[in-house]
Amino acid sequence: xxxxxxxxxxxxxxxxxxxxxxxxxxxxxxxxxxxxxxxxxxxxxxxxxxxxxxxxxxxxxxxxxxxxxxxxxxxxxxxxxxxxxxxxxxxxxxxxxxxxxxxxxxxxxxxxxxxxxxxxxxxxxxxxxxxxxxxxxxxxxxxxxxxxxxxxxxxxxxxxxxxxxxxxxxxxxxxxxxxxxxxxxxxxxxxxxxxxxxxxxxxxxxxxxxxxxxxxxxxxxxxxxxxxxxxxxxxxxxxxxxxxxxxxxxxxxxxxxxxxxxxxxxxxxxxxxxxxxxxxxxxxxxxxxxxxxxxxxxxxxxxxxxxxxxxxxxxxxxxxxxxxxxxxxxxxxxxxxxxxxxxxxxxxxxxxxxxxxxxxxxxxxxxxxxxxxxxxxxxxxxxxxxxxxxxxxxxxxxxxxxxxxxxxxxxxxxxxxxxxxxxxxxxxxxxxxx
Amino acid sequence: xxxxxxxxxxxxxxxxxxxxxxxxxxxxxxxxxxxxxxxxxxxxxxxxxxxxxxxxxxxxxxxxxxxxxxxxxxxxxxxxxxxxxxxxxxxxxxxxxxxxxxxxxxxxxxxxxxxxxxxxxxxxxxxxxxxxxxxxxxxxxxxxxxxxxxxxxxxxxxxxxxxxxxxxxxxxxxxxxxxxxxxxxxxxxxxxxxxxxxxxxxxxxxxxxxxxxxxxxxxxxxxxxxxxxxxxxxxxxxxxxxxxxxxxxxxxxxxxxxxxxxxxxxxxxxxxxxxxxxxxxxxxxxxxxxxxxxxxxxxxxxxxxxxxxxxxxxxxxxxxxxxxxxxxxxxxxxxxxxxxxxxxxxxxxxxxxxxxxxxxxxxxxxxxxxxxxxxxxxxxxxxxxxxxxxxxxxxxxxxxxxxxxxxxxxxxxxxxxxxxxxxxxxxxxxxxxx
Numbered sequence: 001x002x003x004x005x006x007x008x009x010x011x012x013x014x015x016x017x018x019x020x021x022x023x024x025x026x027x028x029x030x031x032x033x034x035x036x037x038x039x040x041x042x043x044x045x046x047x048x049x050x051x052x053x054x055x056x057x058x059x060x061x062x063x064x065x066x067x068x069x070x071x072x073x074x075x076x077x078x079x080x081x082x083x084x085x086x087x088x089x090x091x092x093x094x095x096x097x098x099x100x101x102x103x104x105x106x107x108x109x110x111x112x113x114x115x116x117x118x119x120x121x122x123x124x125x126x127x128x129x130x131x132x133x134x135x136x137x138x139x140x141x142x143x144x145x146x147x148x149x150x151x152x153x154x155x156x157x158x159x160x161x162x163x164x165x166x167x168x169x170x171x172x173x174x175x176x177x178x179x180x181x182x183x184x185x186x187x188x189x190x191x192x193x194x195x196x197x198x199x200x201x202x203x204x205x206x207x208x209x210x211x212x213x214x215x216x217x218x219x220x221x222x223x224x225x226x227x228x229x230x231x232x233x234x235x236x237x238x239x240x241x242x243x244x245x246x247x248x249x250x251x252x253x254x255x256x257x258x259x260x261x262x263x264x265x266x267x268x269x270x271x272x273x274x275x276x277x278x279x280x281x282x283x284x285x286x287x288x289x290x291x292x293x294x295x296x297x298x299x300x301x302x303x304x305x306x307x308x309x310x311x312x313x314x315x316x317x318x319x320x321x322x323x324x325x326x327x328x329x330x331x332x333x334x335x336x337x338x339x340x341x342x343x344x345x346x347x348x349x350x351x352x353x354x355x356x357x358x359x360x361x362x363x364x365x366x367x368x369x370x371x372x373x374x375x376x377x378x379x380x381x382x383x384x385x386x387x388x389x390x391x392x393x394x395x396x397x398x399x400x401x402x403x404x405x406x407x408x409x410x411x412x413x414x415x416x417x418x419x420x421x422x423x424x425x426x427x428x429x430x431x432x433x434x
Numbered sequence: 435x436x437x438x439x440x441x442x443x444x445x446x447x448x449x450x451x452x453x454x455x456x457x458x459x460x461x462x463x464x465x466x467x468x469x470x471x472x473x474x475x476x477x478x479x480x481x482x483x484x485x486x487x488x489x490x491x492x493x494x495x496x497x498x499x500x501x502x503x504x505x506x507x508x509x510x511x512x513x514x515x516x517x518x519x520x521x522x523x524x525x526x527x528x529x530x531x532x533x534x535x536x537x538x539x540x541x542x543x544x545x546x547x548x549x550x551x552x553x554x555x556x557x558x559x560x561x562x563x564x565x566x567x568x569x570x571x572x573x574x575x576x577x578x579x580x581x582x583x584x585x586x587x588x589x590x591x592x593x594x595x596x597x598x599x600x601x602x603x604x605x606x607x608x609x610x611x612x613x614x615x616x617x618x619x620x621x622x623x624x625x626x627x628x629x630x631x632x633x634x635x636x637x638x639x640x641x642x643x644x645x646x647x648x649x650x651x652x653x654x655x656x657x658x659x660x661x662x663x664x665x666x667x668x669x670x671x672x673x674x675x676x677x678x679x680x681x682x683x684x685x686x687x688x689x690x691x692x693x694x695x696x697x698x699x700x701x702x703x704x705x706x707x708x709x710x711x712x713x714x715x716x717x718x719x720x721x722x723x724x725x726x727x728x729x730x731x732x733x734x735x736x737x738x739x740x741x742x743x744x745x746x747x748x749x750x751x752x753x754x755x756x757x758x759x760x761x762x763x764x765x766x767x768x769x770x771x772x773x774x775x776x777x778x779x780x781x782x783x784x785x786x787x788x789x790x791x792x793x794x795x796x797x798x799x800x801x802x803x804x805x806x807x808x809x810x811x812x813x814x815x816x817x818x819x820x821x822x823x824x825x826x827x828x829x830x831x832x833x834x835x836x837x838x839x840x841x842x843x844x845x846x847x848x849x850x851x852x853x854x855x856x857x858x859x860x861x862x863x864x865x866x867x868x
Binding site for chain 2: 128146206209226229248250303373
């Protein structure tokens, strides 16, 4: 089983960066089946439970699946962007330490790359126990024998990398800048920014956590941890259920970027960007707190009005099924649009935003209880685009008018440039230093 | 595929509570294979990855497996105690609200039981969307279509239930009392105690979290949430690797309670206990903070001395392989015991504690970063025994002398009586009110 990108490349995807194409089917349908390592034809065992093999084939996670880290063609994206979402994600940002210079960053990116290649293959980053136990282990050991579990690690470079400090100002990605203050931001400074980001996704939380922990360890002396969020989620199974649900119980990601043309138009950095960013993209991370206990007390009809979709099947309120295109003009007998124009899907729809689309890769999170003894939970909203202004545009509208704002708050935020994947023998961001 | 208890029952397990026997093989070996829903004979698919089917058969998680909630025989334990550990756990304790009376508790236990039966079957606790959307959903919806994922929910009753308040003092379990202060306790009052406990384990975090969230919702008005921990872990695969690892990178659980005789002797409540506890047990939960960044800097030889085992293969320092019985007397050339007598395994070993054993069900946890910007992580130590004094005895020794104490702190703690599982038509703890 291989990365969905490989399959798409074999299809001869068109676009400025050959082989990067990802079809809707690959990403959201068959791609999730492939990405979660669905095993077909196990009716002999599962039949004993009275479950049909047809359904069961969507319900098995293969923890031996691995994604390659190095690519053969220049300009391929890093893993973890088009990779079908794994069940678990650890996101962490770092600040480059006071004494760091460009060379420190370069060495860190090279060391991280070598370590990530090992980790994605299900190996340790080095010896768990050095000879005769003298010295600390290079690898902390808790993921020994757990398999690759579809691990992907995605590395981002924040605006701070391109200040005067490292002599890289002339290499700043065309669209990279700190995000402006957005309507209804309730950002906690302890959950914002960072010079570097790591997104580790895997089908086993211990594998994802181990990766981040050991990469943070490698960064010691060069970069310090800034903030982190641990996310979870799973695309549901069966022929009609492939979109994961958020903790409001609604499907999240139904209208995600899906066609090769849209990936090229909206996700991959264009020819107007720095040469070293060719095949790269931008990552925005938002930690969105959700008041799930208040939400739970709301009428489901009201919840559906807020999202613009039915809760159970995800169909737009204008009718049809989950993947029916919403009709924002159709009206009910009383003359009101069936989909409220302040609903989440109306404000976010590309039809209402000059076509703008962003690739969403959301995970749910929980932080236990808040100071009021209520469940503290929400969404780790990871999103990719070739211009952060696209997110800013959407969030200006959502932050100002979204009916959902009564129940959520954006508490964390950061933006990063994501270089393309390295070829064998190279490392992430090498071209930046050329 | 069925609960490991069923298999053991079919073997005609001996003991005072027929059918409750769990063999070592079922719990730690074949039982984990069964519990994680290992699928055999999938070489056709996995062969494409160059991985042998023999190993692959240990590496697949089946998310459609379910455990029954109701039992046919009186005196069977609740699920989640002998059930092979799932990959994810949410533990939560509750305080009964000021206005609650015995009847409120009785109704809550009955409602929880009905809901848990639904949840363990992979169903919702009621309608996600009521008719025409009027009113709140009975179920919050985020686990729709995710399957049972081997969910088990285990319910405990704390000492507060048996005070004067509910008229149940005469029914107090023989061994239930608040734990004494123990050496090196660093307990946070916000992470201690509780009148009720819920332990939800599943192979999907969203399924486990959904269960706890919807059960907490049912408790509203009767009980308030007190503290919670989210844990993860996975027994590793392959013929020689079945013991999960903690975040110190060491195997945790090698010498767990395993034989039917030991379950009867050390885990299940005996005939000297309340009649309604027959087939029940006691649960102690400890939140143990681990200073993993300091640990990571230590010599592996020192780490091994602290545990008394090799890090990679888990063999005791006295020699052999993981499951070789440690020899606490054998000495090296310099005359020192090969296993330090202050090591974790020496202090915890039943040979050195008049035979005392407790059933351990540990999960790793992480809370992100602490106030110093270091990784905040540790162990959710869930343990079962027929007398909490057994834990107290072990922890008095460990807390006083364990070499590991330099790197850990017990910050959370609670004790509960765990009634047996209900028969169909009954509910957890019904006999308590008879």
